[in-house]
Amino acid sequence: MQRSLADSRVKFRHLQCFLAVAQFGGVQKAAESLAITQPAVSKTVAELESILGVRLFERGRHGAVPTREGQLFMPHASACVSALRQGVDLLARAEGTAAATLDLGILPTVATAVVPPALKLFQTRWPHVVVRMVTASNTELLARLKAGTIEFAVGRLADPERMIGLSFEQLYREPLIAVVRAGHPLSTGAAPPAALLERFMVVLPPFGTLIRQSAESLLTAWGAPPLSSFVEMLSVSVGRALTLENDAVWFVPFSAVEYDLSRGELVRLPLPFAGTEEPVGLILRTDTQPSAAARALIDAVRNVTRQRIAPAVDKTRSPKRRRAAP
Missing domain, CATH: 3.40.190.10 (Periplasmic binding protein-like II)
Known part of the structure; x- marks a missing residue:
């Protein structure tokens, strides 16, 4: 197909649907994000593939993955x-x-x-x-x-x-720290023994994140035993609530709790080493x-x-x- 003809047939809706499917990895979530039906998204992407003369996605059990041509086209569609x-x-x-x-x-x-x-x-x-x-x-x-x-x-x-x-x-560059509520049994003047960690809920960043790697480095340096249970999350509001109300030990970036530390509601654990920075x-x-x-x-x-x-x-x-x- 001639390029000028293809250019004239590509519409804004084609690019919107293509980018939404690429972002969410499937038609269903793309349709929800665009507030249209799944068949409409599938039809629009198929139209774009027909206009361009290439396959833009590999479709399978794990959703829609951009092909090589889709990856080449994506930055230009986005721009x-x-x-x-x-x-x-x-x-x-x-x-x-x-x-x-x-x-x-x-x-x-x-x-x-x-x-x-x-x-x-x-x-x-x-x-x-x-x-x-x-x-x-x-x-x-x-x-x-x-x-x-x-x-x-x-x-x-x-x-x-x-x-x-x-x-x-x-x-x-920001350090990851461990915090507890003011008056927590671990908030003593000296570094608490790592074995005491088993007595309390531990809140960690989700697996696969960079700050989770930092948290695991902190636990290893502290000499903590393998955790039999813990909570994973990125939510600052929920992490704060668990720390204040459930006596949790929360591994969190410093700036996320700077205000609570300054007010004395949360206390940084006096661990005997410096935290890693990201x-x-x-x-x-x-x-x-x-x-x-x-x-x-x-x-x-x-x-x-x-x-x-x-x-x-x-x-x-x-x-x-x-x-x-x-």
Whole structure:
């Protein structure tokens, strides 16, 4: 088929359905996200495959996986959809008929420290913007970013193969710590024996996340025995409730509980070693540019982390470590 003819037949709905199926790995969830029927999604993707003359997905028991051709087409489809949305938002904002929209993703363990001050700074310059925020695991944020459903993410540096097509700008390095409620039996002046951990609920990041690896390193360095039971989650609100009400020992990034630590509601366990640190940063696509509103919020995130969060995290390190840093 001639390229000019194919170009004229590809519609916005084709790109939307293609990107949704690629993001969610199947027709059912893609249909739910687009608020249309499954047959409509399947028909639209089939139309696009017919127009392009290639198969875009391998379909099987595990859902729909992009083919080589689908992977090649994905960044261009995403850039097209993103550019159209940005143009519509800018026109609507210029005419005063509607607010601009901004879609971003952020880790739930980072959001509580970054979002409030960053949005406060952002809204002084962009008061008429609808901010749609997704909090999810790092893996899901990267998938959404590649699919073009968010403009940027605040997350952690992943394995090289998962960062293909993405850029990472480090904002700060954050330690994982263990916290308990004030007055908890383990919150003594000295480092508690690791064997006592078996008496309490332990809350860990989900398996497969970078901070779970840090938690396991902490437990090993502490000399803790294998855990017979524990709770896995990323939710900061539920982790906080379990720590305050169920006497849980919570392994969590420092910035997620900085406010509770400053108020004395939670206490950092005085473990006899330093926790491992993971880089937190801005993640963007390399094949497209963020909108003006997104650039403004990115600048706000940079300012907040540089002026408030990074210095607060740095205080958690020992004086010896700070002197050794370059």
